[in-house]
Amino acid sequence: MDKIELLHLMALQNVPNLGDSTAKKLIRHVGSAEAVFKAKKESLLKIDGIGKMKLQSLHLTDHLKAAEKELSYIEKNTISVCSYKDNVYPDKLKHCNDGPLVLYSRGNIDLQKRKILSIVGTRKVTSYGIGFCERLVEELAPLNPVIISGFAYGVDITAHRAAIKHNLQTIGCLAHGLNQIYPKVHAKYMGQMEENGGFFTDFWSSKEFDRNNFLKRNRIIAGLSEATLVVESAEKGGSLVTADIANSYDREVFAVPGRATDVQSKGCNDLIKDQKAHLVASAADIIYMLNWEVPSAPKVVQKRLFMELSPVEQEVYDKLKNEGKQELDVIALKCKMPTFKTAGILLDMELKGAIRPLPGKLFEVI
Known part of the structure; x- marks a missing residue:
C-alpha cells in the first residue's frame, strides 16, 4: 500500500x-x-x-x-503492518465492517486457505475445562487448524499451549501494542508462538495499557475465524461478548456444556439453552458442523488386517462394507446411536484408516 x-x-x-x-x-x-x-x-x-x-x-x-x-x-522493530485494503489482510476479517483499519502483527502467520478456530473462555478455568480443551485440540490436530485466542490466563493460554504441543499454528490477539506483553508470565511462550503463528493487534505501541481494551480486542478473535468455541464461562464474561460478536458476523458458535450447578459453566449452558451456540461434546461435533474434511488415511490394504476396532466401530464398519457408502444420519439411524456420538466414532475410524469421508457427508470403507 x-x-x-x-x-x-x-x-x-x-x-x-x-x-x-x-x-x-x-x-x-x-x-x-x-x-x-x-x-x-x-x-x-x-x-x-x-x-x-x-x-x-x-x-x-x-x-x-x-x-x-x-x-x-x-x-x-520488525513489525508487519497491513490495512483492510491490502491483499494480505486476513480474508475473514475483511468481511467484518468493524474490522481494524490497520492491523499490526509479529511472527510467521499464514491464514491462506486454512481451517481456523477461535477458542475462548474464563480466566478461572477448571481442571475439567483444561482437560477438555487439551483433548479437543489433540483430536483436531490431524486437520491442522489454526488456533486463535487471546493469550490471557485460563482457557486462552491452555488453547495456545495445546496448539504448540501439537505443532499447530496459533495466534494470540492482544489488547495492547506489540511493545509489551500481558500477562508478563506468558512471555515465555512468545518465541514458540512466533515460530509458527504469532500475534495480532490493532493497538499502537504508544497507547497505554487499559483493561477496557480486552472487549475491543474480542472482535478480532471472532472475526479471524470461521467459528468460535467457548470452553467455560461464568454467567458474565468477555468470552460471552466474543460469542455475541461471532453471532453478529454470522459465524458458527460452539459451547461446551457443564453441570447446572457449575458456576464456570453457566455462560456456556445459557448459550446452548438460548440457541446462541451449538453443543460440543468432542472435536467430531465441530468437524461435522463446519463440514471440515478429515484427511484420508493412506490406502494400505495390509494395514487393515491389523486394525483394532471396538465392537461399536466393527458394527459400523461391517454395515458400510456390506451395504456400501452411507450418510452420517443413516449410519446413526441403523446403528441406533445419536448423531453426535456416531460422528465421533466415524472420526476415530477415519484416523485408524478404516473408512474415509466423501462429499455430501458420506462415508465408505477403505
Missing part, C-alpha cells in the same frame, strides 16, 4: 470516538483516507449516520504526526 495512504489510515485510527466502521464509511464517500482529512467537516456531516460527536476530534490534533511516529517505531 502507498505509504501516504497508510499514514492517513493510521491517523484515522488515532481519532478518538471515530471507530473503524465509521472511518470506512467516510473513506467510501470521499475516496481515500487522505481525502477524509482534506474534506470540510460540513461536507462529511452530510453523510448518512455521521454526527458531530464522531468528527469533533478529526481536526483538533495532529493525528498524522502521531501516525508517522508510530510507523517509525514499527519499521525499527
Whole structure:
C-alpha cells in the first residue's frame, strides 16, 4: 500500500470516538483516507449516520504526526503492518465492517486457505475445562487448524499451549501494542508462538495499557475465524461478548456444556439453552458442523488386517462394507446411536484408516 495512504489510515485510527466502521464509511464517500482529512467537516456531516460527536476530534490534533511516529517505531522493530485494503489482510476479517483499519502483527502467520478456530473462555478455568480443551485440540490436530485466542490466563493460554504441543499454528490477539506483553508470565511462550503463528493487534505501541481494551480486542478473535468455541464461562464474561460478536458476523458458535450447578459453566449452558451456540461434546461435533474434511488415511490394504476396532466401530464398519457408502444420519439411524456420538466414532475410524469421508457427508470403507 502507498505509504501516504497508510499514514492517513493510521491517523484515522488515532481519532478518538471515530471507530473503524465509521472511518470506512467516510473513506467510501470521499475516496481515500487522505481525502477524509482534506474534506470540510460540513461536507462529511452530510453523510448518512455521521454526527458531530464522531468528527469533533478529526481536526483538533495532529493525528498524522502521531501516525508517522508510530510507523517509525514499527519499521525499527520488525513489525508487519497491513490495512483492510491490502491483499494480505486476513480474508475473514475483511468481511467484518468493524474490522481494524490497520492491523499490526509479529511472527510467521499464514491464514491462506486454512481451517481456523477461535477458542475462548474464563480466566478461572477448571481442571475439567483444561482437560477438555487439551483433548479437543489433540483430536483436531490431524486437520491442522489454526488456533486463535487471546493469550490471557485460563482457557486462552491452555488453547495456545495445546496448539504448540501439537505443532499447530496459533495466534494470540492482544489488547495492547506489540511493545509489551500481558500477562508478563506468558512471555515465555512468545518465541514458540512466533515460530509458527504469532500475534495480532490493532493497538499502537504508544497507547497505554487499559483493561477496557480486552472487549475491543474480542472482535478480532471472532472475526479471524470461521467459528468460535467457548470452553467455560461464568454467567458474565468477555468470552460471552466474543460469542455475541461471532453471532453478529454470522459465524458458527460452539459451547461446551457443564453441570447446572457449575458456576464456570453457566455462560456456556445459557448459550446452548438460548440457541446462541451449538453443543460440543468432542472435536467430531465441530468437524461435522463446519463440514471440515478429515484427511484420508493412506490406502494400505495390509494395514487393515491389523486394525483394532471396538465392537461399536466393527458394527459400523461391517454395515458400510456390506451395504456400501452411507450418510452420517443413516449410519446413526441403523446403528441406533445419536448423531453426535456416531460422528465421533466415524472420526476415530477415519484416523485408524478404516473408512474415509466423501462429499455430501458420506462415508465408505477403505
